[in-house]
Amino acid sequence: MTVRHLLADDDLTAEEQSAVLDLAAALKADRHAEQPLAGPRSVAIIFDKPTLRTQLSFTTGVAELGGYPMVVDGNLAQIGTRESIADVARVVGRQVSAIVWRTHGQDRLQEMADHVDVPVVNALTDDYHPCQLLADLLTIREHKGSTAGRTIAYVGDGANNMAHSYLLACALAGMHVRIGTPASHQPSADVLARAERIAGEQGGSILVTDDPTAAVAGADVVATDTWVSMGMESEKGDRTGQTSPFAPFAVTTQLLDHAAADAIVLHCLPAYRGLEIAADVIDGPQSVVWDEAENRLHAQKALLTFLLRASS
Ligand code: NVA
Numbered sequence: 001m002t003v004r005h006l007l008a009d010d011d012l013t014a015e016e017q018s019a020v021l022d023l024a025a026a027l028k029a030d031r032h033a034e035q036p037l038a039g040p041r042s043v044a045i046i047f048d049k050p051t052l053r054t055q056l057s058f059t060t061g062v063a064e065l066g067g068y069p070m071v072v073d074g075n076l077a078q079i080g081t082r083e084s085i086a087d088v089a090r091v092v093g094r095q096v097s098a099i100v101w102r103t104h105g106q107d108r109l110q111e112m113a114d115h116v117d118v119p120v121v122n123a124l125t126d127d128y129h130p131c132q133l134l135a136d137l138l139t140i141r142e143h144k145g146s147t148a149g150r151t152i153a154y155v156g157d158g159a160n161n162m163a164h165s166y167l168l169a170c171a172l173a174g175m176h177v178r179i180g181t182p183a184s185h186q187p188s189a190d191v192l193a194r195a196e197r198i199a200g201e202q203g204g205s206i207l208v209t210d211d212p213t214a215a216v217a218g219a220d221v222v223a224t225d226t227w228v229s230m231g232m233e234s235e236k237g238d239r240t241g242q243t244s245p246f247a248p249f250a251v252t253t254q255l256l257d258h259a260a261a262d263a264i265v266l267h268c269l270p271a272y273r274g275l276e277i278a279a280d281v282i283d284g285p286q287s288v289v290w291d292e293a294e295n296r297l298h299a300q301k302a303l304l305t306f307l308l309r310a311s312s
Helices: 014-029 053-064 085-092 106-114 130-144 161-172 189-202 212-216 233-240 289-311
Strands: 042-047 068-073 098-102 120-122 151-155 176-180 205-209 221-224 264-267
Touching: 014 130, 014 161, 014 189, 014 289, 042 053, 053 068, 053 289, 085 106, 098 106, 098 289, 106 120, 120 130, 120 289, 130 161, 130 221, 130 264, 130 289, 151 161, 151 212, 161 176, 161 189, 176 189, 176 212, 189 205, 205 212, 264 289
Parallel strands: 042 068, 042 098, 098 120, 151 176, 151 221, 176 205, 221 264
Antiparallel strands: none
16 A cells, blocks of 8 residues: 655655645635545644644544544653654654644654555654645635746745745746745755756746845735744744844835735745734735735645555
């Protein structure tokens, strides 16, 4: 039996990503059209880090797919300390139809996937946030009609999970991807190499620049993320203070003026107004962040449906 996981954005081919987005749009139009978990079959949804949108959208989504969402508190399970990841995987994998896990290192997620016969979904690691990107691409499709050939500019922390996922997922979607970030916070060389290869295959391109205006110039989509990701709290002073290296990359109306006049603005949330994004941008007419947050639900239902079908 083949088991399909989504550990990083490029675990899907371009064709598979497109099919998942098509299904997500269909499920948004008819929320109960697919019932792959009817029975009901359970999905374990495990959190080692804080959550709001991910817990809401996966629990609602699994229920709407006919299944039972079993939320596991990582503080109680203590995966990898109370018992090994491999032993947890052997126990959980025999009881549920899929595992959704938000955790720290990518190696932890990989180890889980290596020891189960059911799909494992990355619900955010330090390295990637692929479920968020499926929601973002669905939102871009809705507001721009298509992704291929469009330009997206992500400005802010270029070394974090969202930057990496924008590089990979948007390259798969045939987009021109620009990362505006200080020289001190560059994306991982491995992710960049993978994104450049994919962009070459899909007709897009990759640009990493420390000039925020050059990143945003003429872009169809402008995206940002917190400067202090979960787990980086001890660096908060340096990342948000007067001398923050990210300050020139804040999405203000002045920066947004360099994008296309009809550019849309994305933010995965939670947002910190006055830091990475100005209040008049996130609460302004170009912001589509509430559609983006809702689309987590539809995109993840489509993803689970795809992975369960492809694994059976
Ligand atoms: N980069 C952020 C994304 C939050 C959804 C973090 O990891 O905290």
